[in-house]
Amino acid sequence: MNGQLTGTGALLRHAIRLDRWKLLPWLVIIGVFPLASFAAYGSLFSSQLEAVALQLSLGANPAFSLLFGPATDLTTAIGFVTWRVQMFGMFFAALMAIFTVTRHTRAAEDTGQAELLDSGVVGQHARLASAVVLAWLASALVGLLVGGSLAAGGAPPASAFALGAVLGGMGFAFAGIAAVTAQLGSAARAANTLAAAVLSACYLLRGLGDTLDDGEWLLWTNPMGWAEAIRPATEDDFRPLLLLVGTGLVSAALAAWLSTRRDFGLGIIPGRAGPPRGKLGIWSLTTRLNRGPFWTWGVTFAALGSIYGLVTTTMSSVFADNPFVKQMLAARATSEEQLTFAFVEVLLLVLAIIGGVCGIQLALRFYAEEEERRAEWVLSGALSRLGHFAPTVTVALLAPGVGMVIGSLALAATANASGSPVDARDIILQGLAELPALWLATAVAIAAVGLAPQLRAVAWLLLVYWLLLTMFGPILKAPDWMLATSPFHVVPNIMEANPDFAPLWWTAVIAVVLVVSGLLGYRRRDLVWT
Amino acid sequence: MTAAVSISGLVKTFGAFRALDGLDLEVSEGEVHGFLGPNGAGKSTTLRILLGLLRANSGTVRLLGGDPWRDLVPLHRRIAYVPGDVSLWPGLTGGEAIDLLGRLRGGLDGKRRNRLLETFELDPTKRGQAYSKGNRQKVAIVAALSSNAELLILDEPTAGLDPLMEATFREEIRRERAQGRSVLLSSHILAEVEALSDRISIIRKGKVVETGSLDQMRGHARTNIAATLGDSSTQLTHLPGVEDLIIEGNRVRFSVDGGGLAAAMSVLASHGVTALTVSPPSLEDLFLRHYGERLAPETDDGGASP
Numbered sequence: 001m002n003g004q005l006t007g008t009g010a011l012l013r014h015a016i017r018l019d020r021w022k023l024l025p026w027l028v029i030i031g032v033f034p035l036a037s038f039a040a041y042g043s044l045f046s047s048q049l050e051a052v053a054l055q056l057s058l059g060a061n062p063a064f065s066l067l068f069g070p071a072t073d074l075t076t077a078i079g080f081v082t083w084r085v086q087m088f089g090m091f092f093a094a095l096m097a098i099f100t101v102t103r104h105t106r107a108a109e110d111t112g113q114a115e116l117l118d119s120g121v122v123g124q125h126a127r128l129a130s131a132v133v134l135a136w137l138a139s140a141l142v143g144l145l146v147g148g149s150l151a152a153g154g155a156p157p158a159s160a161f162a163l164g165a166v167l168g169g170m171g172f173a174f175a176g177i178a179a180v181t182a183q184l185g186s187a188a189r190a191a192n193t194l195a196a197a198v199l200s201a202c203y204l205l206r207g208l209g210d211t212l213d214d215g216e217w218l219l220w221t222n223p224m225g226w227a228e229a230i231r232p233a234t235e236d237d238f239r240p241l242l243l244l245v246g247t248g249l250v251s252a253a254l255a256a257w258l259s260t261r262r263d264f265g266l267g268i269i270p271g272r273a274g275p276p277r278g279k280l281g282i283w284s285l286t287t288r289l290n291r292g293p294f295w296t297w298g299v300t301f302a303a304l305g306s307i308y309g310l311v312t313t314t315m316s317s318v319f320a321d322n323p324f325v326k327q328m329l330a331a332r333a334t335s336e337e338q339l340t341f342a343f344v345e346v347l348l349l350v351l352a353i354i355g356g357v358c359g360i361q362l363a364l365r366f367y368a369e370e371e372e373r374r375a376e377w378v379l380s381g382a383l384s385r386l387g388h389f390a391p392t393v394t395v396a397l398l399a400p401g402v403g404m405v406i407g408s409l410a411l412a413a414t415a416n417a418s419g420s421p422v423d424a425r426d427i428i429l430q431g432l433a434e435l436p437a438l439w440l441a442t443a444v445a446i447a448a449v450g451l452a453p454q455l456r457a458v459a460w461l462l463l464v465y466w467l468l469l470t471m472f473g474p475i476l477k478a479p480d481w482m483l484a485t486s487p488f489h490v491v492p493n494i495m496e497a498n499p500d501f502a503p504l505w506w507t508a509v510i511a512v513v514l515v516v517s518g519l520l521g522y523r524r525r526d527l528v529w530t
Numbered sequence: 531m532t533a534a535v536s537i538s539g540l541v542k543t544f545g546a547f548r549a550l551d552g553l554d555l556e557v558s559e560g561e562v563h564g565f566l567g568p569n570g571a572g573k574s575t576t577l578r579i580l581l582g583l584l585r586a587n588s589g590t591v592r593l594l595g596g597d598p599w600r601d602l603v604p605l606h607r608r609i610a611y612v613p614g615d616v617s618l619w620p621g622l623t624g625g626e627a628i629d630l631l632g633r634l635r636g637g638l639d640g641k642r643r644n645r646l647l648e649t650f651e652l653d654p655t656k657r658g659q660a661y662s663k664g665n666r667q668k669v670a671i672v673a674a675l676s677s678n679a680e681l682l683i684l685d686e687p688t689a690g691l692d693p694l695m696e697a698t699f700r701e702e703i704r705r706e707r708a709q710g711r712s713v714l715l716s717s718h719i720l721a722e723v724e725a726l727s728d729r730i731s732i733i734r735k736g737k738v739v740e741t742g743s744l745d746q747m748r749g750h751a752r753t754n755i756a757a758t759l760g761d762s763s764t765q766l767t768h769l770p771g772v773e774d775l776i777i778e779g780n781r782v783r784f785s786v787d788g789g790g791l792a793a794a795m796s797v798l799a800s801h802g803v804t805a806l807t808v809s810p811p812s813l814e815d816l817f818l819r820h821y822g823e824r825l826a827p828e829t830d831d832g833g834a835s836p
Binding site for chain 1: 562577581583584585602604605606607609610613616617618619620621622625626627628629630631633634635654655656657659660661663670683781783795
């Protein structure tokens, strides 16, 4: 390794400077979520018995173990937090590490920044090393943040840091795995996809290991299984952490060896060639560019809908006697059907908010085309501004609508299959009633892109405001006029005797006005270029 | 002769910054017009107004007889554009991008497309992210040149091309010109403009400061003279039109305008000139005359154009 790592320190400092704002949101989300769950534990269960009841009903349904991992002990707050955050947290920590490593290796090569850095006094492996070390530092920070904050919040330190080790260890291992895929993939996107595929395979193996009889050995085949085997709150066994750290170290060394066997800017697996001719127009281009998001969102809606349908019956019966949850869901619900439906309504609301996220994301991708200067080239063709924007507007409105329908259908189907007292037709109708609200969220983004793209963050802020207001406004006794500013709040309950549909029309009218002004605005404004 | 492009008194501001400050530009039909200036002078802004991407604050702009903002769609069937910094879609192949642009423009010549791919040695089956900067540029060049456009608008088209490909590009532009197409070629590469252009406009701080053919520009520019004389002479200092005079013993160097050339030559002759070099003003001299000693843009000029 003579001199091959020269300059790693300088590159690492450079990478930290570049990344501090990119990493901060990841650290905050992974760091704060466990603590928030920990703090909420007391208000979720009014008695130990309730927790045991939930644990038993979760244990009875293998789907829960498959998706969220086993609920080993819900009678303590730290055990509950472990169940709540371990899957989500492991995914997050691993993705954080993957993106960080790829950003400073393959992505930097794709943009040409790496060439500039490599021309300095740096060793052959310095850039790779600095990227991996940065991801390791971030992962260690995740572990310490989670462990430290939970311990400070009153959790047993050993258990708190065991959970930190689960999340940080995953990040550590996947930093190394991403370093390998960065050598394999033909470009940054391919490298990220490969690493994410490894992560998904681990999730699947671990899920099977948790659910199949005699399947426990499957847990020992992959990093996610090892991380789970630390079992915070019950066993606090730190030995599997060594396996995770070892994976990170060995794969990083493998990556360094692989990097000497490939050319700069090219992966070991060559990029797939494509068709030499194309028949794309502006509509088919828009569909093609959004093909990835279509699939991702479609699967997300179908999966979430099915999971929600599955949990409806279980959850609503568990929480039926909890005054806090009952107040949050439905103070007026009397029958079991009404209570379950109130629970369904909240789940549909979550789906609708996710629909809003989908719509906003699709609308803002249009602006990214402008920022990355492809819009300028496309508009040099015989294409009016309206003709350019119309396909995106259509897609951004249609896709989340279709997603919401898929989600509602899946929810209705699985809820019915698992014996929910609620009529499937009511669930679907309630889902459809959410459509104007998610269209309004999308319309705000469309208007921003068309009129004043520098204000596009307003679409996100407004959605967050609506989410907080609709979810927590009623509990915090926000005044009615304030609640009515959220299109998600004014959605009527289909189960009521005389549901008031007027707010839906109002919401739709405002959405139409915003979409039209966005289209007209785009026709009038200068193209932005950077 | 009708004009392919006719701009007068064009003003474009971005906030307080005046990117174009009363710009006039005339591109005749069938000519290659060099649009010369450093980064930030307003070249790209002008081209983007011509393409209807930006709206002018004031002034008149005519493109192939139409209004580039109002008549955008019919006009764009007749033009082709190569952006200064081509960015491709990561998932689309170069060939797909070329055909997309052709289709948006209303069709392209398949035969010419194939010939250009071969001449520029471009692989159309690679995905956007796999191309180098030079190859991305080639994708846009092939897309533009395989169209049947009457006017080509090229914004620093050879950035990133290697010298061999630059020569190929020049060859292709000459071919386009021979077919009667008009070309508006924006560039800061003097040699490229000098080699290709029938007429040249030099832009500085949002204004065209000089326009004409290279010969016309030379006509009212200064000629550089270096001579070795039989004896030392100071008489030259008193001659009208002589500047930048340097006398080192028997050797003199100076520049002189068209009017003073005859008088200067007779003085040289009377001093027994033994060696004489006369060089016509190069484009660089013309350019430097408007830009002083620096080619770099002033800092407050930046930001309008990458």
